Amino acid sequence: MTTKTDITIVGAGPSGLVCATVLARAGRKVIVREWHRDVGHRFHGDFQGLENWTDPQDVLEELVSAGININFEHRGVKTGIVFDSQAKSHRVYGARPLFYLLRRGRADGSLDRGLLEQAVAAGVEVRFNDRVAQTSGEMVLAGGPRRADIIAVGKIFDTEMADGAWLALDPALAPKGYAYLLVHQGRGTVASCMFTGFRDQALHLSETVAFFERHAGLRMQNPRAFGGFGNTRLPRTALQGGYPVIGEHAGFQDALAGFGLRYAMRSGRLAAESIIGEASYRQAWRKTLQPTLRTGVVNRFLFNMAGRRGIDFMVGHLARTDTGEALRRAYRPSVVKRLLFPLARRRFRAPLADPSCTHEDCSCIWCEHGVHN
Template structure:
């Protein structure tokens, strides 16, 4: 017969994305018996072997050091990039350099060397039980919700392919190609990902995708081998609390995303670790994420408002600021940090930047046990 103390050591997590898996392995290593419920047949099913970047510019500590302190090994493709080329709306170009990695390139999806598969392996090795194709509709008792984005505040349309081009990172800032966002071309060890990220005008997705391919073809002629198109989306907001009764929300289910460019993996994994630590140490999860994540979320919200309001003008100003930077990482760190000026703009940003995703399905006025519901959070 289980004792009461043993029962308290059980924990359920809904969602096997990076945030959920980090939370799961952290709790399992601390003596909890963790079950993760994943609706899909495997981890990473939202992705297609495409490249994404784990940003390494927002904080002084290198993200690999952060992951190491969190007990996460690098058993997945993780290529350091020390800069890249960026093109402004009028075609001007800048080569950005950093003495330390600006970001780390990882693959997403079901491919063996992906971040998702690497974290799954670590979670299973730690003793976590993952139940695939198990859609959890309700939760009873304390649990962690890591179900990812609920809808699109930004979308991406891209293609992966093989190439003989050397490793490099190219970015285009142009509303004609990526309304409110950017287009990127990432190449690593013969594999390439090219995508346009739209923060508005989603109906132009296909046209922007074609314009992006043409633009990069003019900038750096390429040939596609085994091309595979993909799509994606992101959801971001800042809630007053990520504790909904006995449940804790992490990753994009908590809105933890980079409002400016959509670099959310760092936030996702850190939030999973913080949620686990709050349970292990019996402390406030809200206090932990607000201390470690909120300032960056707020700075991103202000940055997003400025891009939305000033468009191409904001891009031209950014290009002018970047031009004088011999070392790009400190400049980016400043942009991603709160300041007195940003604090003055924050109330305006909160009114301007609101999630397009609304959830009106909950019909439970009290004691809600809906997995997806945000009725008491926002």
């Protein structure tokens, strides 16, 4: 393709870098403007999961089909332990990886560094310490989360533990959320991922560490604190001033579990393809992303309504079958979920609101690190 006008992408997160790479490989001149000094500024080498259950296609195959090389460290996780609200352990298993374990941050081998290297190799100009004051020309907005509906607070550490993945569903550890422990090749991440109760994050983290010490044999060496936050909402158009909005800037995040990486990179690809083909980005994301985003809202509504017994029943069911297939069914649109969606949409915002945090004299992750202007 011949080069047309320059395209500016605001933000060097996964969605922005995937969008930039796809555009550059199609012959467009792309400039990425990032107001922090490097990629992965919100992360510290902590492990995250790239979910692999919401779509029949493997997520790594999806990235390759978009022209994205898998040049970052990853490990497919097919099995793990889930603790129900009574601390009873259940082994879950998938015939294909349930998720891919990745590292986030600026270090070599991380997802963020790998995507940056690909973008630069494709000819993208990346400008750091460059904050965008106003929009002009042809742009894509990928500035990251605008508010905190979910926060994760935890520790990264060295360890002699064997590799493994553990998840715990106990409100004392993570209100309306979950706690997790991920260990791979002598490194680990332990965290509480909470949807409310942000002001008590230190208490929930302390309870999480103690829980995994008792039930998973957690042993940490050289622990370092980390934290993060996510923004979950259902956009109307995913356009702002006529510009495509992608990733967490648009609110593309699973309302049930808070996974957003797959949505982020997919939305970056959709925005790039809409520019290359001069198609409608709004139609593209509504067709490709909206169905599972809506089922995620319904799943969150059902999770909040289930109570301890319902959650324990759900965990038991996941352990008795192929967990990946069960989760794919849970995210598959259906007549029942379409009927439930209007009610779920009205109700799902309320549980995410956090009355414990007024954002005044508060030290929660969002108050310390969020973009509030």
